Amino acid sequence: MEVARAAGVSKTTASDALRRSGRVSEKTRQLVAETADRLGYTPNLSARSLRAATTGAIGLHLPEVLTRSEYYMSFVFGVIDQASRHDYDVTLLTSRGARARAAFHRLDGVVLGDPLVTDPVVHGLLASSVPVVTCERFTGDAEPAGTVRSDHAAMLSLLFDRLHDAGAARPALLASSTITDWGAILQRAYREWCERRGTAVRLRELPYGAPPEVTQDEIRALLSAEPGIDALVCAPDGSAAAALPVLREEGREVGRDVLLAACVDSGPLAHTDPPITAIDLRPREAGAACAELLFDLLAGRADEGAVRDLPIGLVERGSTAPRG
Structure with missing residues:
Protein backbone atom coordinates (compact mmCIF):
# COMPACT_ATOMS: atom_id res chain seq x y z
CA MET A 1 0.00 0.00 0.00
CA THR A 42 -9.19 8.37 -1.66
CA PRO A 43 -10.20 6.13 1.26
CA ASN A 44 -12.72 3.38 0.69
CA LEU A 45 -15.85 4.82 2.20
CA SER A 46 -17.37 1.37 2.42
CA ALA A 47 -14.55 0.37 4.79
CA ARG A 48 -14.28 -3.08 3.22
CA SER A 49 -11.92 -5.55 4.80
CA LEU A 50 -10.56 -8.78 3.37
CA ARG A 51 -12.99 -10.67 5.59
CA ALA A 52 -16.13 -8.63 5.03
CA ALA A 53 -16.81 -8.20 1.29
CA THR A 54 -20.30 -6.92 0.55
CA THR A 55 -20.44 -5.13 -2.81
CA GLY A 56 -21.31 -8.29 -4.75
CA ALA A 57 -18.78 -7.53 -7.50
CA ILE A 58 -15.12 -8.17 -8.25
CA GLY A 59 -13.01 -6.46 -10.89
CA LEU A 60 -10.91 -7.94 -13.69
CA HIS A 61 -8.12 -6.12 -15.49
CA LEU A 62 -6.15 -7.48 -18.45
CA PRO A 63 -3.54 -5.99 -20.78
CA GLU A 64 -5.85 -4.34 -23.33
CA VAL A 65 -3.48 -4.90 -26.22
CA LEU A 66 -3.98 -8.67 -25.86
CA THR A 67 -7.75 -8.93 -25.46
CA ARG A 68 -7.90 -10.51 -28.94
CA SER A 69 -5.91 -13.45 -27.54
CA GLU A 70 -7.68 -16.79 -27.09
CA TYR A 71 -5.71 -17.28 -23.88
CA TYR A 72 -7.09 -14.13 -22.28
CA MET A 73 -10.64 -14.78 -23.43
CA SER A 74 -10.49 -18.21 -21.80
CA PHE A 75 -9.02 -16.63 -18.67
CA VAL A 76 -11.95 -14.19 -18.52
CA PHE A 77 -14.48 -17.01 -18.70
CA GLY A 78 -12.66 -18.83 -15.91
CA VAL A 79 -13.00 -15.78 -13.65
CA ILE A 80 -16.69 -15.40 -14.59
CA ASP A 81 -17.38 -19.10 -13.97
CA GLN A 82 -15.98 -18.93 -10.46
CA ALA A 83 -17.61 -15.60 -9.65
CA SER A 84 -21.02 -16.92 -10.65
CA ARG A 85 -20.61 -19.81 -8.20
CA HIS A 86 -20.30 -17.20 -5.46
CA ASP A 87 -23.21 -15.11 -6.82
CA TYR A 88 -20.83 -12.31 -7.77
CA ASP A 89 -20.70 -10.05 -10.80
CA VAL A 90 -17.48 -9.30 -12.67
CA THR A 91 -16.61 -5.77 -13.74
CA LEU A 92 -14.05 -5.38 -16.51
CA LEU A 93 -11.66 -2.55 -15.64
CA THR A 94 -10.34 -0.69 -18.66
CA SER A 95 -7.51 1.82 -18.59
CA ARG A 96 -9.94 4.70 -19.10
CA GLY A 97 -12.50 3.53 -16.55
CA ALA A 98 -9.95 2.71 -13.88
CA ARG A 99 -8.25 6.09 -13.80
CA ALA A 100 -10.60 7.26 -11.07
CA ARG A 101 -9.62 5.42 -7.88
CA ALA A 102 -13.14 5.76 -6.52
CA ALA A 103 -14.13 3.08 -9.05
CA PHE A 104 -11.97 0.55 -7.17
CA HIS A 105 -14.07 1.01 -4.03
CA ARG A 106 -17.21 -0.31 -5.71
CA LEU A 107 -15.52 -3.70 -5.79
CA ASP A 108 -14.65 -6.24 -3.12
CA GLY A 109 -11.44 -7.25 -4.90
CA VAL A 110 -9.70 -7.44 -8.26
CA VAL A 111 -8.07 -10.13 -10.42
CA LEU A 112 -5.13 -9.04 -12.56
CA GLY A 113 -4.30 -11.25 -15.53
CA ASP A 114 -0.55 -11.14 -16.28
CA PRO A 115 0.15 -7.76 -14.62
CA LEU A 116 2.50 -5.53 -16.63
CA VAL A 117 5.07 -3.57 -14.68
CA THR A 118 4.51 -0.73 -17.20
CA ASP A 119 0.73 -0.56 -16.71
CA PRO A 120 -0.35 2.44 -14.57
CA VAL A 121 -3.73 0.82 -13.87
CA VAL A 122 -1.96 -2.15 -12.28
CA HIS A 123 0.04 0.18 -10.04
CA GLY A 124 -3.13 2.07 -9.09
CA LEU A 125 -4.98 -1.10 -8.19
CA LEU A 126 -2.12 -2.46 -6.11
CA ALA A 127 -1.92 0.86 -4.25
CA SER A 128 -5.66 0.89 -3.52
CA SER A 129 -7.41 -0.55 -0.50
CA VAL A 130 -9.04 -3.47 -2.36
CA PRO A 131 -7.38 -6.92 -2.26
CA VAL A 132 -5.77 -7.89 -5.57
CA VAL A 133 -4.91 -11.36 -6.87
CA THR A 134 -2.51 -11.67 -9.80
CA CYS A 135 -2.03 -14.44 -12.33
CA GLU A 136 1.77 -14.75 -12.23
CA ARG A 137 4.03 -12.63 -10.07
CA PHE A 138 4.06 -8.84 -10.32
CA THR A 139 7.66 -7.70 -10.85
CA GLY A 140 7.21 -4.18 -9.42
CA ASP A 141 7.54 -3.02 -5.82
CA ALA A 142 3.93 -3.58 -4.72
CA GLU A 143 2.74 -6.88 -3.26
CA PRO A 144 -0.66 -8.35 -4.24
CA ALA A 145 -2.90 -10.02 -1.68
CA GLY A 146 -2.47 -13.33 -3.51
CA THR A 147 -0.82 -14.91 -6.55
CA VAL A 148 -1.55 -17.90 -8.79
CA ARG A 149 1.51 -19.12 -10.66
CA SER A 150 2.78 -22.03 -12.77
CA ASP A 151 6.21 -23.57 -13.23
CA HIS A 152 6.91 -22.16 -16.69
CA ALA A 153 10.67 -22.66 -16.43
CA ALA A 154 10.36 -26.41 -15.88
CA MET A 155 7.84 -26.80 -18.70
CA LEU A 156 9.94 -24.82 -21.19
CA SER A 157 13.01 -26.87 -20.27
CA LEU A 158 11.00 -30.04 -20.85
CA LEU A 159 9.92 -28.74 -24.25
CA PHE A 160 13.50 -28.00 -25.30
CA ASP A 161 14.58 -31.41 -24.02
CA ARG A 162 11.94 -33.01 -26.26
CA LEU A 163 13.16 -30.97 -29.23
CA HIS A 164 16.72 -32.07 -28.50
CA ASP A 165 15.62 -35.70 -28.27
CA ALA A 166 13.83 -35.29 -31.60
CA GLY A 167 17.10 -34.27 -33.25
CA ALA A 168 17.27 -30.50 -32.87
CA ALA A 169 20.79 -29.25 -32.14
CA ARG A 170 20.31 -25.51 -32.77
CA PRO A 171 16.96 -24.48 -31.26
CA ALA A 172 15.88 -20.83 -31.06
CA LEU A 173 13.38 -18.88 -28.97
CA LEU A 174 11.11 -16.14 -30.31
CA ALA A 175 10.73 -14.53 -26.91
CA SER A 176 8.04 -12.48 -25.24
CA SER A 177 8.93 -9.16 -23.60
CA THR A 178 10.28 -9.18 -20.06
CA ILE A 179 7.73 -6.58 -18.90
CA THR A 180 5.79 -9.61 -17.64
CA ASP A 181 7.18 -12.15 -15.19
CA TRP A 182 6.19 -14.90 -17.64
CA GLY A 183 8.31 -13.39 -20.40
CA ALA A 184 11.28 -12.95 -18.09
CA ILE A 185 11.00 -16.53 -16.77
CA LEU A 186 10.95 -18.00 -20.29
CA GLN A 187 14.00 -16.05 -21.43
CA ARG A 188 15.94 -17.01 -18.31
CA ALA A 189 14.92 -20.68 -18.57
CA TYR A 190 15.99 -20.85 -22.22
CA ARG A 191 19.39 -19.30 -21.50
CA GLU A 192 19.94 -21.74 -18.63
CA TRP A 193 18.94 -24.67 -20.86
CA CYS A 194 21.42 -23.54 -23.53
CA GLU A 195 24.16 -23.30 -20.91
CA ARG A 196 23.43 -26.82 -19.64
CA ARG A 197 23.43 -28.21 -23.16
CA GLY A 198 26.49 -26.26 -24.27
CA THR A 199 24.72 -24.64 -27.21
CA ALA A 200 24.57 -21.03 -28.35
CA VAL A 201 21.66 -18.80 -27.37
CA ARG A 202 19.51 -17.99 -30.41
CA LEU A 203 16.91 -15.55 -29.16
CA ARG A 204 14.90 -12.68 -30.56
CA GLU A 205 12.45 -10.69 -28.41
CA LEU A 206 9.12 -9.51 -29.78
CA PRO A 207 7.67 -6.14 -28.73
CA TYR A 208 4.80 -6.69 -26.32
CA GLY A 209 1.51 -7.21 -28.16
CA ALA A 210 3.19 -7.21 -31.58
CA PRO A 211 0.74 -7.70 -34.51
CA PRO A 212 1.23 -10.68 -36.90
CA GLU A 213 3.10 -8.66 -39.54
CA VAL A 214 5.67 -7.47 -36.97
CA THR A 215 5.95 -11.01 -35.63
CA GLN A 216 6.70 -12.34 -39.11
CA ASP A 217 9.31 -9.65 -39.75
CA GLU A 218 11.06 -10.61 -36.50
CA ILE A 219 11.01 -14.29 -37.48
CA ARG A 220 12.57 -13.43 -40.86
CA ALA A 221 15.27 -11.43 -39.07
CA LEU A 222 15.95 -14.34 -36.72
CA LEU A 223 16.24 -16.82 -39.58
CA SER A 224 18.53 -14.43 -41.46
CA ALA A 225 20.79 -13.99 -38.45
CA GLU A 226 20.73 -17.71 -37.55
CA PRO A 227 20.27 -19.69 -40.81
CA GLY A 228 21.22 -22.94 -39.10
CA ILE A 229 18.19 -22.97 -36.77
CA ASP A 230 16.58 -26.42 -36.73
CA ALA A 231 13.87 -25.76 -34.12
CA LEU A 232 11.87 -22.66 -33.25
CA VAL A 233 9.86 -22.14 -30.06
CA CYS A 234 7.47 -19.18 -30.22
CA ALA A 235 6.49 -17.64 -26.90
CA PRO A 236 3.79 -14.98 -27.60
CA ASP A 237 0.25 -16.23 -28.19
CA GLY A 238 -0.35 -16.59 -31.95
CA SER A 239 3.29 -16.28 -32.98
CA ALA A 240 3.76 -19.96 -33.86
CA ALA A 241 0.88 -19.84 -36.35
CA ALA A 242 2.38 -16.66 -37.81
CA ALA A 243 5.72 -18.47 -38.20
CA LEU A 244 4.37 -21.22 -40.47
CA PRO A 245 4.11 -19.20 -43.72
CA VAL A 246 7.47 -17.53 -43.05
CA LEU A 247 9.21 -20.88 -42.61
CA ARG A 248 7.61 -22.13 -45.83
CA GLU A 249 8.68 -19.07 -47.82
CA GLU A 250 12.20 -19.74 -46.54
CA GLY A 251 11.97 -23.26 -47.98
CA ARG A 252 11.78 -24.94 -44.57
CA GLU A 253 9.47 -27.93 -44.03
CA VAL A 254 7.98 -27.90 -40.53
CA GLY A 255 8.21 -31.27 -38.81
CA ARG A 256 11.14 -32.39 -40.97
CA ASP A 257 14.04 -29.94 -41.35
CA VAL A 258 12.74 -27.52 -38.73
CA LEU A 259 10.68 -28.25 -35.63
CA LEU A 260 8.12 -25.73 -34.40
CA ALA A 261 6.44 -25.30 -31.00
CA ALA A 262 4.42 -22.71 -29.08
CA CYS A 263 4.51 -21.59 -25.44
CA VAL A 264 0.75 -20.89 -25.49
CA ASP A 265 -1.67 -23.50 -26.82
CA SER A 266 -4.84 -22.54 -28.69
CA GLY A 267 -7.53 -24.22 -30.76
CA PRO A 268 -6.07 -23.34 -34.19
CA LEU A 269 -2.70 -24.93 -33.39
CA ALA A 270 -4.32 -28.37 -33.38
CA HIS A 271 -5.55 -27.83 -36.96
CA THR A 272 -2.53 -26.39 -38.78
CA ASP A 273 -0.52 -28.50 -41.21
CA PRO A 274 1.24 -30.01 -39.38
CA PRO A 275 -0.43 -29.53 -35.99
CA ILE A 276 1.83 -27.51 -33.69
CA THR A 277 3.19 -28.74 -30.34
CA ALA A 278 2.36 -26.33 -27.51
CA ILE A 279 2.41 -25.76 -23.77
CA ASP A 280 -1.11 -25.88 -22.33
CA LEU A 281 -1.32 -23.02 -19.82
CA ARG A 282 -4.89 -24.01 -18.83
CA PRO A 283 -6.14 -20.40 -19.01
CA ARG A 284 -9.73 -21.11 -17.97
CA GLU A 285 -8.51 -22.97 -14.90
CA ALA A 286 -6.06 -20.13 -14.21
CA GLY A 287 -8.86 -17.56 -14.24
CA ALA A 288 -10.97 -19.72 -11.96
CA ALA A 289 -8.03 -20.29 -9.58
CA CYS A 290 -7.38 -16.54 -9.32
CA ALA A 291 -11.02 -15.81 -8.58
CA GLU A 292 -11.23 -18.61 -6.03
CA LEU A 293 -8.13 -17.36 -4.23
CA LEU A 294 -9.67 -13.89 -4.11
CA PHE A 295 -12.88 -15.25 -2.59
CA ASP A 296 -10.87 -17.27 -0.07
CA LEU A 297 -9.04 -14.09 0.94
CA LEU A 298 -12.32 -12.22 1.32
CA ALA A 299 -13.76 -15.00 3.46
CA GLY A 300 -10.64 -15.38 5.60
CA ARG A 301 -9.85 -18.86 4.28
CA ALA A 302 -6.48 -17.69 2.95
CA ASP A 303 -3.83 -15.40 4.39
CA GLU A 304 -2.72 -12.23 2.67
CA GLY A 305 0.30 -12.97 0.47
CA ALA A 306 -0.95 -16.49 -0.35
CA VAL A 307 0.58 -18.18 -3.40
CA ARG A 308 -1.09 -21.09 -5.20
CA ASP A 309 0.38 -23.26 -7.93
CA LEU A 310 -1.46 -24.23 -11.11
CA PRO A 311 -0.11 -27.28 -12.99
CA ILE A 312 0.40 -26.85 -16.75
CA GLY A 313 1.15 -29.41 -19.46
CA LEU A 314 2.77 -30.12 -22.82
CA VAL A 315 0.71 -31.16 -25.85
CA GLU A 316 2.97 -32.83 -28.41
CA ARG A 317 1.88 -32.76 -32.04
CA GLY A 318 3.29 -33.39 -35.52
CA SER A 319 5.40 -30.23 -35.74
CA THR A 320 7.99 -31.74 -33.37
CA ALA A 321 7.88 -35.39 -34.42
CA PRO A 322 11.25 -37.15 -34.04
CA ARG A 323 13.22 -37.34 -37.24
CA GLY A 324 13.48 -40.75 -38.77
Whole structure:
Protein backbone atom coordinates (compact mmCIF):
# COMPACT_ATOMS: atom_id res chain seq x y z
CA MET A 1 0.00 0.00 0.00
CA GLU A 2 1.54 3.30 -1.16
CA VAL A 3 0.30 5.32 1.82
CA ALA A 4 1.82 2.86 4.31
CA ARG A 5 5.22 2.97 2.61
CA ALA A 6 5.26 6.77 2.42
CA ALA A 7 4.20 7.13 6.07
CA GLY A 8 6.70 4.50 7.27
CA VAL A 9 4.07 2.28 8.89
CA SER A 10 2.68 -1.18 8.23
CA LYS A 11 -0.26 -1.81 5.90
CA THR A 12 -2.41 -2.80 8.89
CA THR A 13 -1.59 0.39 10.78
CA ALA A 14 -2.30 2.55 7.74
CA SER A 15 -5.59 0.76 7.12
CA ASP A 16 -6.67 1.11 10.77
CA ALA A 17 -5.69 4.79 10.80
CA LEU A 18 -7.66 5.58 7.66
CA ARG A 19 -10.71 3.72 8.99
CA ARG A 20 -10.26 5.16 12.49
CA SER A 21 -10.19 1.69 14.00
CA GLY A 22 -7.68 -0.44 15.91
CA ARG A 23 -5.05 0.68 18.41
CA VAL A 24 -3.46 3.57 16.55
CA SER A 25 -2.19 6.67 18.33
CA GLU A 26 -3.60 10.02 17.35
CA LYS A 27 -0.16 11.14 16.22
CA THR A 28 0.16 8.14 13.86
CA ARG A 29 -3.43 8.55 12.68
CA GLN A 30 -2.73 12.18 11.80
CA LEU A 31 0.53 11.24 10.01
CA VAL A 32 -1.26 8.63 7.88
CA ALA A 33 -4.12 11.02 7.08
CA GLU A 34 -1.72 13.79 6.01
CA THR A 35 0.27 11.33 3.89
CA ALA A 36 -2.91 10.08 2.22
CA ASP A 37 -3.96 13.66 1.43
CA ARG A 38 -0.55 14.45 -0.02
CA LEU A 39 -0.65 11.36 -2.26
CA GLY A 40 -4.22 12.02 -3.36
CA TYR A 41 -5.41 8.77 -1.83
CA THR A 42 -9.19 8.37 -1.66
CA PRO A 43 -10.20 6.13 1.26
CA ASN A 44 -12.72 3.38 0.69
CA LEU A 45 -15.85 4.82 2.20
CA SER A 46 -17.37 1.37 2.42
CA ALA A 47 -14.55 0.37 4.79
CA ARG A 48 -14.28 -3.08 3.22
CA SER A 49 -11.92 -5.55 4.80
CA LEU A 50 -10.56 -8.78 3.37
CA ARG A 51 -12.99 -10.67 5.59
CA ALA A 52 -16.13 -8.63 5.03
CA ALA A 53 -16.81 -8.20 1.29
CA THR A 54 -20.30 -6.92 0.55
CA THR A 55 -20.44 -5.13 -2.81
CA GLY A 56 -21.31 -8.29 -4.75
CA ALA A 57 -18.78 -7.53 -7.50
CA ILE A 58 -15.12 -8.17 -8.25
CA GLY A 59 -13.01 -6.46 -10.89
CA LEU A 60 -10.91 -7.94 -13.69
CA HIS A 61 -8.12 -6.12 -15.49
CA LEU A 62 -6.15 -7.48 -18.45
CA PRO A 63 -3.54 -5.99 -20.78
CA GLU A 64 -5.85 -4.34 -23.33
CA VAL A 65 -3.48 -4.90 -26.22
CA LEU A 66 -3.98 -8.67 -25.86
CA THR A 67 -7.75 -8.93 -25.46
CA ARG A 68 -7.90 -10.51 -28.94
CA SER A 69 -5.91 -13.45 -27.54
CA GLU A 70 -7.68 -16.79 -27.09
CA TYR A 71 -5.71 -17.28 -23.88
CA TYR A 72 -7.09 -14.13 -22.28
CA MET A 73 -10.64 -14.78 -23.43
CA SER A 74 -10.49 -18.21 -21.80
CA PHE A 75 -9.02 -16.63 -18.67
CA VAL A 76 -11.95 -14.19 -18.52
CA PHE A 77 -14.48 -17.01 -18.70
CA GLY A 78 -12.66 -18.83 -15.91
CA VAL A 79 -13.00 -15.78 -13.65
CA ILE A 80 -16.69 -15.40 -14.59
CA ASP A 81 -17.38 -19.10 -13.97
CA GLN A 82 -15.98 -18.93 -10.46
CA ALA A 83 -17.61 -15.60 -9.65
CA SER A 84 -21.02 -16.92 -10.65
CA ARG A 85 -20.61 -19.81 -8.20
CA HIS A 86 -20.30 -17.20 -5.46
CA ASP A 87 -23.21 -15.11 -6.82
CA TYR A 88 -20.83 -12.31 -7.77
CA ASP A 89 -20.70 -10.05 -10.80
CA VAL A 90 -17.48 -9.30 -12.67
CA THR A 91 -16.61 -5.77 -13.74
CA LEU A 92 -14.05 -5.38 -16.51
CA LEU A 93 -11.66 -2.55 -15.64
CA THR A 94 -10.34 -0.69 -18.66
CA SER A 95 -7.51 1.82 -18.59
CA ARG A 96 -9.94 4.70 -19.10
CA GLY A 97 -12.50 3.53 -16.55
CA ALA A 98 -9.95 2.71 -13.88
CA ARG A 99 -8.25 6.09 -13.80
CA ALA A 100 -10.60 7.26 -11.07
CA ARG A 101 -9.62 5.42 -7.88
CA ALA A 102 -13.14 5.76 -6.52
CA ALA A 103 -14.13 3.08 -9.05
CA PHE A 104 -11.97 0.55 -7.17
CA HIS A 105 -14.07 1.01 -4.03
CA ARG A 106 -17.21 -0.31 -5.71
CA LEU A 107 -15.52 -3.70 -5.79
CA ASP A 108 -14.65 -6.24 -3.12
CA GLY A 109 -11.44 -7.25 -4.90
CA VAL A 110 -9.70 -7.44 -8.26
CA VAL A 111 -8.07 -10.13 -10.42
CA LEU A 112 -5.13 -9.04 -12.56
CA GLY A 113 -4.30 -11.25 -15.53
CA ASP A 114 -0.55 -11.14 -16.28
CA PRO A 115 0.15 -7.76 -14.62
CA LEU A 116 2.50 -5.53 -16.63
CA VAL A 117 5.07 -3.57 -14.68
CA THR A 118 4.51 -0.73 -17.20
CA ASP A 119 0.73 -0.56 -16.71
CA PRO A 120 -0.35 2.44 -14.57
CA VAL A 121 -3.73 0.82 -13.87
CA VAL A 122 -1.96 -2.15 -12.28
CA HIS A 123 0.04 0.18 -10.04
CA GLY A 124 -3.13 2.07 -9.09
CA LEU A 125 -4.98 -1.10 -8.19
CA LEU A 126 -2.12 -2.46 -6.11
CA ALA A 127 -1.92 0.86 -4.25
CA SER A 128 -5.66 0.89 -3.52
CA SER A 129 -7.41 -0.55 -0.50
CA VAL A 130 -9.04 -3.47 -2.36
CA PRO A 131 -7.38 -6.92 -2.26
CA VAL A 132 -5.77 -7.89 -5.57
CA VAL A 133 -4.91 -11.36 -6.87
CA THR A 134 -2.51 -11.67 -9.80
CA CYS A 135 -2.03 -14.44 -12.33
CA GLU A 136 1.77 -14.75 -12.23
CA ARG A 137 4.03 -12.63 -10.07
CA PHE A 138 4.06 -8.84 -10.32
CA THR A 139 7.66 -7.70 -10.85
CA GLY A 140 7.21 -4.18 -9.42
CA ASP A 141 7.54 -3.02 -5.82
CA ALA A 142 3.93 -3.58 -4.72
CA GLU A 143 2.74 -6.88 -3.26
CA PRO A 144 -0.66 -8.35 -4.24
CA ALA A 145 -2.90 -10.02 -1.68
CA GLY A 146 -2.47 -13.33 -3.51
CA THR A 147 -0.82 -14.91 -6.55
CA VAL A 148 -1.55 -17.90 -8.79
CA ARG A 149 1.51 -19.12 -10.66
CA SER A 150 2.78 -22.03 -12.77
CA ASP A 151 6.21 -23.57 -13.23
CA HIS A 152 6.91 -22.16 -16.69
CA ALA A 153 10.67 -22.66 -16.43
CA ALA A 154 10.36 -26.41 -15.88
CA MET A 155 7.84 -26.80 -18.70
CA LEU A 156 9.94 -24.82 -21.19
CA SER A 157 13.01 -26.87 -20.27
CA LEU A 158 11.00 -30.04 -20.85
CA LEU A 159 9.92 -28.74 -24.25
CA PHE A 160 13.50 -28.00 -25.30
CA ASP A 161 14.58 -31.41 -24.02
CA ARG A 162 11.94 -33.01 -26.26
CA LEU A 163 13.16 -30.97 -29.23
CA HIS A 164 16.72 -32.07 -28.50
CA ASP A 165 15.62 -35.70 -28.27
CA ALA A 166 13.83 -35.29 -31.60
CA GLY A 167 17.10 -34.27 -33.25
CA ALA A 168 17.27 -30.50 -32.87
CA ALA A 169 20.79 -29.25 -32.14
CA ARG A 170 20.31 -25.51 -32.77
CA PRO A 171 16.96 -24.48 -31.26
CA ALA A 172 15.88 -20.83 -31.06
CA LEU A 173 13.38 -18.88 -28.97
CA LEU A 174 11.11 -16.14 -30.31
CA ALA A 175 10.73 -14.53 -26.91
CA SER A 176 8.04 -12.48 -25.24
CA SER A 177 8.93 -9.16 -23.60
CA THR A 178 10.28 -9.18 -20.06
CA ILE A 179 7.73 -6.58 -18.90
CA THR A 180 5.79 -9.61 -17.64
CA ASP A 181 7.18 -12.15 -15.19
CA TRP A 182 6.19 -14.90 -17.64
CA GLY A 183 8.31 -13.39 -20.40
CA ALA A 184 11.28 -12.95 -18.09
CA ILE A 185 11.00 -16.53 -16.77
CA LEU A 186 10.95 -18.00 -20.29
CA GLN A 187 14.00 -16.05 -21.43
CA ARG A 188 15.94 -17.01 -18.31
CA ALA A 189 14.92 -20.68 -18.57
CA TYR A 190 15.99 -20.85 -22.22
CA ARG A 191 19.39 -19.30 -21.50
CA GLU A 192 19.94 -21.74 -18.63
CA TRP A 193 18.94 -24.67 -20.86
CA CYS A 194 21.42 -23.54 -23.53
CA GLU A 195 24.16 -23.30 -20.91
CA ARG A 196 23.43 -26.82 -19.64
CA ARG A 197 23.43 -28.21 -23.16
CA GLY A 198 26.49 -26.26 -24.27
CA THR A 199 24.72 -24.64 -27.21
CA ALA A 200 24.57 -21.03 -28.35
CA VAL A 201 21.66 -18.80 -27.37
CA ARG A 202 19.51 -17.99 -30.41
CA LEU A 203 16.91 -15.55 -29.16
CA ARG A 204 14.90 -12.68 -30.56
CA GLU A 205 12.45 -10.69 -28.41
CA LEU A 206 9.12 -9.51 -29.78
CA PRO A 207 7.67 -6.14 -28.73
CA TYR A 208 4.80 -6.69 -26.32
CA GLY A 209 1.51 -7.21 -28.16
CA ALA A 210 3.19 -7.21 -31.58
CA PRO A 211 0.74 -7.70 -34.51
CA PRO A 212 1.23 -10.68 -36.90
CA GLU A 213 3.10 -8.66 -39.54
CA VAL A 214 5.67 -7.47 -36.97
CA THR A 215 5.95 -11.01 -35.63
CA GLN A 216 6.70 -12.34 -39.11
CA ASP A 217 9.31 -9.65 -39.75
CA GLU A 218 11.06 -10.61 -36.50
CA ILE A 219 11.01 -14.29 -37.48
CA ARG A 220 12.57 -13.43 -40.86
CA ALA A 221 15.27 -11.43 -39.07
CA LEU A 222 15.95 -14.34 -36.72
CA LEU A 223 16.24 -16.82 -39.58
CA SER A 224 18.53 -14.43 -41.46
CA ALA A 225 20.79 -13.99 -38.45
CA GLU A 226 20.73 -17.71 -37.55
CA PRO A 227 20.27 -19.69 -40.81
CA GLY A 228 21.22 -22.94 -39.10
CA ILE A 229 18.19 -22.97 -36.77
CA ASP A 230 16.58 -26.42 -36.73
CA ALA A 231 13.87 -25.76 -34.12
CA LEU A 232 11.87 -22.66 -33.25
CA VAL A 233 9.86 -22.14 -30.06
CA CYS A 234 7.47 -19.18 -30.22
CA ALA A 235 6.49 -17.64 -26.90
CA PRO A 236 3.79 -14.98 -27.60
CA ASP A 237 0.25 -16.23 -28.19
CA GLY A 238 -0.35 -16.59 -31.95
CA SER A 239 3.29 -16.28 -32.98
CA ALA A 240 3.76 -19.96 -33.86
CA ALA A 241 0.88 -19.84 -36.35
CA ALA A 242 2.38 -16.66 -37.81
CA ALA A 243 5.72 -18.47 -38.20
CA LEU A 244 4.37 -21.22 -40.47
CA PRO A 245 4.11 -19.20 -43.72
CA VAL A 246 7.47 -17.53 -43.05
CA LEU A 247 9.21 -20.88 -42.61
CA ARG A 248 7.61 -22.13 -45.83
CA GLU A 249 8.68 -19.07 -47.82
CA GLU A 250 12.20 -19.74 -46.54
CA GLY A 251 11.97 -23.26 -47.98
CA ARG A 252 11.78 -24.94 -44.57
CA GLU A 253 9.47 -27.93 -44.03
CA VAL A 254 7.98 -27.90 -40.53
CA GLY A 255 8.21 -31.27 -38.81
CA ARG A 256 11.14 -32.39 -40.97
CA ASP A 257 14.04 -29.94 -41.35
CA VAL A 258 12.74 -27.52 -38.73
CA LEU A 259 10.68 -28.25 -35.63
CA LEU A 260 8.12 -25.73 -34.40
CA ALA A 261 6.44 -25.30 -31.00
CA ALA A 262 4.42 -22.71 -29.08
CA CYS A 263 4.51 -21.59 -25.44
CA VAL A 264 0.75 -20.89 -25.49
CA ASP A 265 -1.67 -23.50 -26.82
CA SER A 266 -4.84 -22.54 -28.69
CA GLY A 267 -7.53 -24.22 -30.76
CA PRO A 268 -6.07 -23.34 -34.19
CA LEU A 269 -2.70 -24.93 -33.39
CA ALA A 270 -4.32 -28.37 -33.38
CA HIS A 271 -5.55 -27.83 -36.96
CA THR A 272 -2.53 -26.39 -38.78
CA ASP A 273 -0.52 -28.50 -41.21
CA PRO A 274 1.24 -30.01 -39.38
CA PRO A 275 -0.43 -29.53 -35.99
CA ILE A 276 1.83 -27.51 -33.69
CA THR A 277 3.19 -28.74 -30.34
CA ALA A 278 2.36 -26.33 -27.51
CA ILE A 279 2.41 -25.76 -23.77
CA ASP A 280 -1.11 -25.88 -22.33
CA LEU A 281 -1.32 -23.02 -19.82
CA ARG A 282 -4.89 -24.01 -18.83
CA PRO A 283 -6.14 -20.40 -19.01
CA ARG A 284 -9.73 -21.11 -17.97
CA GLU A 285 -8.51 -22.97 -14.90
CA ALA A 286 -6.06 -20.13 -14.21
CA GLY A 287 -8.86 -17.56 -14.24
CA ALA A 288 -10.97 -19.72 -11.96
CA ALA A 289 -8.03 -20.29 -9.58
CA CYS A 290 -7.38 -16.54 -9.32
CA ALA A 291 -11.02 -15.81 -8.58
CA GLU A 292 -11.23 -18.61 -6.03
CA LEU A 293 -8.13 -17.36 -4.23
CA LEU A 294 -9.67 -13.89 -4.11
CA PHE A 295 -12.88 -15.25 -2.59
CA ASP A 296 -10.87 -17.27 -0.07
CA LEU A 297 -9.04 -14.09 0.94
CA LEU A 298 -12.32 -12.22 1.32
CA ALA A 299 -13.76 -15.00 3.46
CA GLY A 300 -10.64 -15.38 5.60
CA ARG A 301 -9.85 -18.86 4.28
CA ALA A 302 -6.48 -17.69 2.95
CA ASP A 303 -3.83 -15.40 4.39
CA GLU A 304 -2.72 -12.23 2.67
CA GLY A 305 0.30 -12.97 0.47
CA ALA A 306 -0.95 -16.49 -0.35
CA VAL A 307 0.58 -18.18 -3.40
CA ARG A 308 -1.09 -21.09 -5.20
CA ASP A 309 0.38 -23.26 -7.93
CA LEU A 310 -1.46 -24.23 -11.11
CA PRO A 311 -0.11 -27.28 -12.99
CA ILE A 312 0.40 -26.85 -16.75
CA GLY A 313 1.15 -29.41 -19.46
CA LEU A 314 2.77 -30.12 -22.82
CA VAL A 315 0.71 -31.16 -25.85
CA GLU A 316 2.97 -32.83 -28.41
CA ARG A 317 1.88 -32.76 -32.04
CA GLY A 318 3.29 -33.39 -35.52
CA SER A 319 5.40 -30.23 -35.74
CA THR A 320 7.99 -31.74 -33.37
CA ALA A 321 7.88 -35.39 -34.42
CA PRO A 322 11.25 -37.15 -34.04
CA ARG A 323 13.22 -37.34 -37.24
CA GLY A 324 13.48 -40.75 -38.77
